[in-house]
Amino acid sequence: MLPDTPVEFSASTASSPAETLTDGRATQKYSPARRYVLLIVFCLSQALDAYNAAALFPAIPSLVKDLNFTEAESTWIISGFQLTFASFLLISGRISDVYNPKFAFIGGVFALGILCLGAGFVTDKIVFIVLRALIGIAGAMTIPSALALLVDVFPEPTEQARAIAVFVGCGGVANSLGLIIGAIFVQFASWSWVFWSIAIVSMPVAAICVFLIPKQEPRLNEAALGGRPRWKSLDILGVTILTIALVLFIFAVTSGGTSGWGSARVLAPLIISILMVAGFFYYETTIPEDCAAIPPRTWFLPNFLVLFFTALLPYFWWNVMFTISTTLWQNVWHWSALSVAIHLIPNGALAFAMSFTGSLSHIFNPKWNILFGEGLCIIATTLFAFADGPEKYWPFIFPALVLGSAGAMLTLTQTNIAMCRAGPATMAGTVGAIFNGSLQLGTALGISIVGSIEVSVEATHGGPTSYAGRAASFWFLLAFVGVEFLSMLVFYHISKEGTAITDIPGKPAAEVVTVIVEKGAKFTGAVEQPQFVVTPEGHVKINEVPVTVI
Known part of the structure; x- marks a missing residue:
């Protein structure tokens, strides 16, 4: 059919499910080879952060x-990285939008390499923790910028969904394979090579990307910034408040098992952290929304809040399992680091296999996929709670690794897709940063809380060589997964999908756009308040009438 009648509408009242991530700019054209090389590079950055x-x-x-x-103190070996990574993801997404995603990506990857190179030579624990925190900041710079570049490279909806699923899945795969690679380094070299291997990969990647990634313009022009200097659009104060609050919270939780939950050492930082988190959310309401690290309206996006809490689960589950298993198997069962890695291969294999499940969202609604994944985690966690000896590996631990890893990866990929659909295109960077921040926050909180539970129980039930503390940790993890399952079942509403306020693809907000209506089409609703919808295939409809935006 030939287009016939041009009609003008305002884009500012549009409604769309945001099935495709676009930001209103014309996308660049890439050759197929370049597109897939860039996909590999972006996935590598995601993998490096998880491997870290x-x-x-x-x-x-x-x-x-x-x-x-x-x-x-050993909790900070992992948490020091995860806390700064999670907190600075919020501002790094904004840096990519306000300045340039190419420079943010290359700078983050290069800084990651330099800092990891130095970390391999450290002999002092304080310096080590400080470097881990800085490595977290460098890693945080790479994820939102990589995602922003990725959606430009793959603008077509179906390809974009697959590319994002692979991108996210690589983090889960690296999270599993990192254990095996790390164990090999520890067994045959030293822990320093964990860091040096990152430096060996990341610095050449940064150099290649200078030429491989084409020139990028800032996502926000001067008009969108409202005449403010670009740096004032970065919520530096808000992110600082949130980071300090999270550090204090983790310190309080990790101190509870040794100092006592009623001690000032625990209560003071715990109360201050809660007040600071409340202060952060209040502060976000007092500044312009386009400057906020987490715009207040984000929490009112359809299903967004329940998806945010769901995103805490995958890395929470994996890393709690890793922490308990690796220390138990090495320190109590006296398995070598390499033997530990070999016994964890089923976890990595299932994570890799399930990383390709992004397309399931086109067959089943993400809600049901997520619930199925969480159900697998419930079964796996129950099995781990009874795995109190080496003889329990095949009847309990092996099936738990298979089911749990499959469930965690399915939950990971489907939650990411659902969150991308929940948010409008203009908030794609923010939504992506919040999703990845939630993943990392789940790791930091999970390791700290479970570690405290384990220490507290072991103090009265047989010491660190008994399984009582570890079993209690798995029962807590089971309760957490159960709450996540019920929350998704009750609070995720399929009927609300696709109701986010957004823009017409290719057109900035509040701009009057001209559309061409196909010949013979008639509107059934009021055109003064048109309902713009973007279909999964990327087509635009107004009041159910297919149109072409020009």
């Missing part, structure tokens, strides 16, 4: 011995 944490789990016993960490 996972590969250290087999190295924890060596690090504790070499750098003189106490049991409580």
Whole structure:
């Protein structure tokens, strides 16, 4: 059919499910080879960040011995990275939009390499934790910028969904394979090579990307910034408040098991952290919405809040399992680091296989996919709670690794897709940063809370060589997964999908756009308040009438 009648509408009242991530700019054209090389590069950055944490789990016993960490302090080996990573994801997404995603990506990857190179030579635990925190900031710079570049490289809806699923899945795969690689380094070299391997990969990648990624313009022009200097559009104060609050919270939780939950050492930072989190959310309401790290309206996007809490689960589950298993198997069962890695292969294999499940969202609604994944995690966690000896590997641990890893990865990919659909295109960077921040926050909180539970129970039930503390940790994890399952079942409403306020693809907000209506089409609703909808195939409809935006 030939187009016939041009009609003008205002884009500012549009409604769309945001099935495709666009930001109102004309996308660049790439050759197929360049597109897939860039996909590999972006996935590699995601994998490096996940590997950065996972590969250290087999190295924890060596690090504790070499750098003189106490049991409580050892939590910061992982949490020091995860906290800054999660917090600065919020501002790094804004940096990509306000300045340039290419420079943010390359700068983050290069800084990651330099800092990891230095971390491999450290002999002091304080310096080590500081470097881990800085590495978290560098890693945070790469994820939102990579995602912003990725959606430009793959603008077609179906390809874009697959590319995002692969991108996110690589993090889960690296989270699993990192254990194996880290164990090999610890067994045959030293923990330093975990960091040096990152430097060896990341610095050449940064150099290649200078030429591989084409020139990028800032996502926000001067008009969108409202005449403000670009740096004032970065919520530096808000992110600082949130970071300090999270650090204090983790400190309080990790101190509870050794200092007592009623001590001032625990209560003071715990109360201050809660007040600071409340202060952060209040502060976000007092500044212009386009400057906020987390715009207040984000929490009112359809299903967004329940998806945010769901995103806490995958890395929470994996890293709690990793922490308990690697220390138990090495320190109590006296397995070598390499043996630990070999026994964890089923986890990595299932994570890799399930990383390709993004297309399931076109067959079943993400809600049902997520619930199925969480159900698998419930079964797996129950099995782990009874795995109190080496003889329990095949009847309990092996099926738990298979089911749990499959469930966690399915939950990961489907939650990411659902969150992308929940938010409008103009908030794609913010939504992506919040999703990844939630993943990392789940790791930091999970390891800290479970570690405290384990220490508290072991103090009265047989000490660190007994399984009582670890079983209690798995029962807590089971309760957490159960709450997540019920929350998704009750609070995720399929009927609300696709009701986010957004823009017409290719057109900035509040701009009057001209559309061409196909010949013979008639509107059934009021054109003064048109309902713009973007179909999964990327077509635009107004009041159910297919149109072409010009």
